[in-house]
Amino acid sequence: MVEVADAVLKATGCSADAVRVGEIRQTYTGGATIVRVPVAVAKTLAKGRLLVGWVSAQVKVLARKPLKCYRCLEAGHVSLQCTCETDRSRLCYRCGQPGHLARACSATPHCPVCSERGKPADHKVGSQNCSPPTTRRKAKNAADKTPAAKPVPPVTKGSVEAMETIAP
Template sequence: MREVLNPEDVRVSRPVKTAEVRITGLDDSVTPEEVVVAVARSGECPPDRVRAGDIRTDATGLGVVWVRCPVASAKKIAVAGEVKVGWVAARVKLLQPRALRCFRCLEKGHVRAKCTSAADRSDLCYRCGQPGHKAAQCSAALNCCLCSAAGKPAGHRLGGGACGMPTSTAKKAGRGAPSLPG
């Protein structure tokens, strides 16, 4: 198809199941592009199949980046436990798959196209629950908008480990999960 169609008009691709890894211990001279090349080399996959986020600084002052790559490559570098990026042998951790999250109501278990909730929280910050900004630029106090609306303790980030919100009932009902006697 690539030979027949103009690549400027149409992108021909084939979906590949991916996994996410967190790479830590990067020095400040490393770029996301260098991380992509290093992961592709170590994971033995094409660089165009690897996506790296922004490199952020952790509490130790070293860089951390999330990388998405084909599952086989992610497993290969996770088993090795490290990947050489620039002058550093950075640590690699395979991350658990993320649950579905609706970008409209922010509940787990379904996507926007199947959302039946009356609440539209699409413009709220994941960190403080207030509209008008993103969590990356937020310095306000933590406040989970879902737990707050449910009357539960909300002094945490949306979807964080302390978040006690269950997955939406629409997803559970769609799976045909048996209900337990009350």
């Protein structure tokens, strides 16, 4: 992790306290980690590759993820606004079983949210295969409202954007 942080610092010249490096995990292409840096630094790094030791690592700027409630594991709200009666906060994100973390889970993926709705559940919670709830009330309310243009927050020196590096 120190090597990745040093490579980011060397390539961008940003301050050391602005760089946060996550755990390096093994993937089928090598190692991967998530690095949190200011937006301007992330955009600079995303233009090319990052030399980490002897490895030329690919850099990707991650897309913003939608809100997800950590109590019921459904999308679109956070736990403070959760009105769901089901508390899934102690379930594994991968297999939907209690007692362990998704990081250490080797079971087959199973989504408890989709399973409860009678939909295919052979995926992790919140993955692209996870379909959001569709109720008539929500669909009607969505049709009544016209989408308002959300203002894009300005890029400031202190803003942070997640970034993933993949080293072969």
